[in-house]
Structures are given as structure tokens and as C-alpha cells.
Amino acid sequence: xxxxxxxxxxxxxxxxxxxxxxxxxxxxxxxxxxxxxxxxxxxxxxxxxxxxxxxxxxxxxxxxxxxxxxxxxxxxxxxxxxxxxxxxxxxxxxxxxxxxxxxxxxxxxxxxxxxxxxxxxxxxxxxxxxxxxxxxxxxxxxxxxxxxxxxxxxxxxxxxxxxxxxxxxxxxxxxxxxxxxxxxxxxxxxxxxxxxxxxxxxxxxxxxxxxxxxxxxx
Amino acid sequence: xxxxxxxxxxxxxxxxxxxxxxxxxxxxxxxxxxxxxxxxxxxxxxxxxxxxxxxxxxxxxxxxxxxxxxxxxxxxxxxxxxxxxxxxxxxxxxxxxxxxxxxxxxxxxxxxxxxxxxxxxxxxxxxxxxxxxxxxxxxxxxxxxxxxxxxxxxxxxxxxxxxxxxxxxxxxxxxxxxxxxxxxxxxxxxxxxxxxxx
Numbered sequence: 001x002x003x004x005x006x007x008x009x010x011x012x013x014x015x016x017x018x019x020x021x022x023x024x025x026x027x028x029x030x031x032x033x034x035x036x037x038x039x040x041x042x043x044x045x046x047x048x049x050x051x052x053x054x055x056x057x058x059x060x061x062x063x064x065x066x067x068x069x070x071x072x073x074x075x076x077x078x079x080x081x082x083x084x085x086x087x088x089x090x091x092x093x094x095x096x097x098x099x100x101x102x103x104x105x106x107x108x109x110x111x112x113x114x115x116x117x118x119x120x121x122x123x124x125x126x127x128x129x130x131x132x133x134x135x136x137x138x139x140x141x142x143x144x145x146x147x148x149x150x151x152x153x154x155x156x157x158x159x160x161x162x163x164x165x166x167x168x169x170x171x172x173x174x175x176x177x178x179x180x181x182x183x184x185x186x187x188x189x190x191x192x193x194x195x196x197x198x199x200x201x202x203x204x205x206x207x208x209x210x211x212x213x214x215x216x217x218x
Numbered sequence: 219x220x221x222x223x224x225x226x227x228x229x230x231x232x233x234x235x236x237x238x239x240x241x242x243x244x245x246x247x248x249x250x251x252x253x254x255x256x257x258x259x260x261x262x263x264x265x266x267x268x269x270x271x272x273x274x275x276x277x278x279x280x281x282x283x284x285x286x287x288x289x290x291x292x293x294x295x296x297x298x299x300x301x302x303x304x305x306x307x308x309x310x311x312x313x314x315x316x317x318x319x320x321x322x323x324x325x326x327x328x329x330x331x332x333x334x335x336x337x338x339x340x341x342x343x344x345x346x347x348x349x350x351x352x353x354x355x356x357x358x359x360x361x362x363x364x365x366x367x368x369x370x371x372x373x374x375x376x377x378x379x380x381x382x383x384x385x386x387x388x389x390x391x392x393x394x395x396x397x398x399x400x401x402x403x404x405x406x407x408x409x410x411x412x413x414x415x416x
Contacts, residue, residue: 171315175317178317178325179325179367179369179370180370181370181371191384198288198289198290198325198327198367198377198379198386199288199379199384199386201288201315201317201325201327202287202288202327202379202381202384203384204315204327205287205288205313205314205315205327205328205329206287206327206329206381206384208313208315208329210312210313210329212312212313213312213313213329213330
């Protein structure tokens with residue numbers, strides 16, 4: 001009889017142990033690790049407007065995929081990181097982020113695997129052909145490589161001088177030497193066809209702030 | 219047989235006419251004169267005016283049948299006309315931005331799209347020019363040709379940009395004329411000419 005009770009207790013203990021072990025798989029330290037976490041995207045160019053009505057990443061096939069992991073070993077996924085805790089910054093500090101970290105945030109909180117995406121438009125001014133970095137709770141992550149966390153999404157805006165307002169100064173900049181063909185990495189080549197031409201001019205004018213139709217940060 | 223041939227001829231003419239109708243649907247730019255002097259565009263042909271006197275010309279975009287976000291073109295002026303300046307048609311709403319002018323190449327874009335549908339077309343610019351006197355109609359008509367925006371690599375013709383997808387719409391640059399219906403000539407000998415007065 002006593003032997004039977006021990007056997008039952010042993011089984012219960014074993015089961016609890018198993019549950020604990022299983023629990024370890026989903027637990028995390030909560031500390032975002034920049035090397036274990038990653039951010040990737042197809043390479044490309046996106047047009048940004050400070051007003052926040054530029055092109056959307058997902059429309060151009062430039063969705064940025066992010067996996068957030070902690071600093072334990074190879075990293076455990078961190079689910080439930082709020083979307084507003086993840087944003088983009090300029091790789092070369094050349095972009096004007098309207099309302100700081102609100103310029104663009106993740107599309108949703110991280111899921112059970114620590115995954116989320118950036119799909120929206122960028123309320124930004126300036127131009128950075130060096131790409132963007134993903135920031136999660138203040139920590140830069142990207143590409144799974146600690147030393148090179150830039151995502152190859154080049155950002156070009158009608159607000160060429162990164163003042164927060166695409167105004168007459170930007171028009172002067174746009175018109176200088178217009179048109180250009182070929183134009184490699186020209187900040188005015190908004191549609192990335194390696195030319196600065198009437199199509200880019202049309203894009204510029206559609207996001208020009210004349211003081212009545214506003215395209216500045218809001 | 220003759221009736222059959224006549225039928226074929228009629229069919230060919232009808233087909234040609236139909237082809238002409240479809241050609242009319244091609245987007246184009248053309249220069250018009252203010253022939254009635256009432257401040258609006260009219261004919262595509264005119265005789266030269268008095269030397270030093272001003273003349274207004276109107277550049278009109280037609281048949282785009284879409285909203286327009288931008289246009290670009292240039293105009294090749296004949297010796298009889300000297301470009302002085304122009305007023306690009308200001309939009310009633312939104313902002314217009316332009317680079318260059320009609321003489322060297324003009325590109326205009328708008329913050330709010332312009333109506334490129336239907337008649338009478340979209341008046342892009344009113345050009346102020348002067349008659350130079352270099353206008354010898356005996357030498358034949360002088361063409362005023364709308365061409366492509368010339369820099370840096372000339373395209374085949376002027377163009378517009380459709381809104382909202384910002385697709386470039388190639389257009390035809392039409393030719394207007396000074397000295398329309400110029401006196402026709404034929405070769406002759408000096409003896410032949412003298413013979414006219416015998």
C-alpha cells in the first residue's frame with residue numbers, strides 16, 4: 001500500500017517536473033537582446049512624407065519582419081511587446097522623425113514567437129540611403145548581426161532638408177540640376193527608377209506643403 | 219466590277235476615317251492663336267503680324283482623359299516669333315510648381331490634380347511672344363512644334379503624368395503654322411517667265 005502511494009507521488013513529481021521544464025521553453029528574461037533579435041526586409045526605396053501619407057512598406061513589398069528575443073542563451077522569444085515600443089530610426093541619423101518614436105511603429109505587438117512586422121508609412125523627412133534600424137524598447141536590433149543592424153530600406157522624402165516641412169527650400173533643392181538621368185542614389189529619385197524626372201516631380205508636388213494643403217508633421 | 223471596286227474604295231475610306239477617329243483619342247499638346255483677339259485660344263494657323271507687335275499663344279493639353287499630376291514639353295518657335303514670357307495657368311486650388319519655360323522646356327506639376335478630361339482640353343500656359351518680321355511666307359509655312367522636354371535625354375514627345383498612380387502618358391506634339399497655305403511654286407525657265415508677258 002505504502003509502495004503504491006510512493007509510486008503515485010513519484011509520478012506526480014515527475015509530471016510537475018515535466019511541466020516546469022515545458023514552462024522554461026516559453027519563459028524569457030524580458031530583456032531584449034540586440035544580437036539574438038533580428039529585423040529583415042527586402043531591399044528597396046520608400047517615399048516618406050512628414051504628414052504620414054507617403055508610401056506604405058507593405059504596398060511596396062518592403063515589409064520589415066522583426067523577431068524579438070531575450071538575452072538567455074540563443075534567445076527566447078519575447079511575446080507581447082507593445083507595437084508602440086518598436087519603431088524605426090535612421091541608420092545615418094539623416095531622417096527627421098515626426099513625433100519621435102511615433103513616426104512609425106510596428107503593426108502589432110509581438111506574437112508568441114516574438115514576431116511582428118512594420119507595414120505602414122513613415123512620417124519622416126530627410127533622406128537616408130543607408131537604410132533604417134529597428135528599435136525595440138530602446139535597443140537597436142537588426143539582421144541578426146550585432147555589428148550591422150541596418151535594414152536595407154532607403155528612405156526618401158519630399159522634405160529633402162529634413163526640417164519637418166516640405167517647403168520652398170525643398171523645391172529649390174529638387175529643382176536644382178533637374179532632371180537627372182541616370183541618377184544613382186539621388187534623394188529625389190522617389191520611385192527608384194534611377195532617374196529624377198517628371199514622375200518624381202509629380203510625387204514631390206503631391207506632397208508639397210504650401211501652407212494651405214499641409215504636408216508637414218502633424 | 220466597277221461597283222465592286224467602288225465598294226472597296228468606300229470601305230477603305232470608312233476604315234481610314236475610323237482610324238482618324240481613334241487617332242483623335244491620342245493625347246496631344248498644341249499651340250493655338252488668339253485669332254479672335256478675345257483672350258481665348260482658337261486656330262492653329264495664323265499669318266504673321268506687324269513687326270514688334272505682341273501676340274499671345276496658348277498651349278493646350280488634350281485627350282488625356284485622366285486626371286493630370288504633371289506635364290512636360292518644349293516648343294520650337296519659328297524665326298517669325300520671339301518668345302518673351304508666359305503665364306502658366308494657375309490652379310484654382312492647390313499649388314502649382316514649375317521648372318523651366320516653354321521655350322527651353324517646361325515641366326509643371328500640381329499638388330492637386332488637374333482635369334485632363336474632355337473638351338476644350340487643359341490650358342497649360344499662355345505665352346507672350348513678339349512678331350520679329352522674319353516671316354517670309356513665300357518661303358512656305360513656318361511650323362510651331364511642340365516637342366519633348368529636352369533634358370537630359372530627349373524623349374520622343376511631350377508627356378503627362380496620370381493621377382493618382384503617377385504613370386507617364388506619352389503624348390503627341392502637334393504642329394501649328396505661320397503662313398498657312400503659302401503660295402505654291404513651280405520651277406520654270408527664264409524664257410518661260412518672259413513668255414508670260416508677251
